[in-house]
Amino acid sequence: QVQLEESGGGLVQPGGSLSLSCVVSGITLRSYSMAWFRQAPGKEREFVAAIRWAATKYYADSVKGRFTISVDNVKNAVYLQMNTLKIEDTAVYHCAAGRAIVSTIRNPDAYNYWGQGTQVTVSS
DSSP states (O other): OOOOEEEEEEEEOTTOOEEEEEEEEEEEEEEEEEEEEEEEETSEEEEEEETTTEEEEETTTTTTTTEEEETTTTTTTTEEOOOSSSGGEEEEEEEEEOOOOGGGGGOGGGGEEEEEOOEEOOOO
């Protein structure tokens, strides 16, 4: 059984930082594309970042230079370091795993497994 469990969300002021974690069981991260998506109230799920085969990284333009995705193959976990947070980064952040290829890496339909999500609120 595949399980993804996120943690690390919370309330932070604009300009602050948060680090999200996603611990994965049931699959080996090296064999999958791992991604972070987010969904704000009333909006569609949005691609944030992905890492393929624990090596190549992809980012949404809105977070490039501020967010960093990484994996720990020993802990079987994926992380999202978020710096210089903005109010518009407020959303529920979900970790996802799937056999996404380069052309589908930003498409949520390419991911089979999802975590429940963790709330990130950026507010003064």
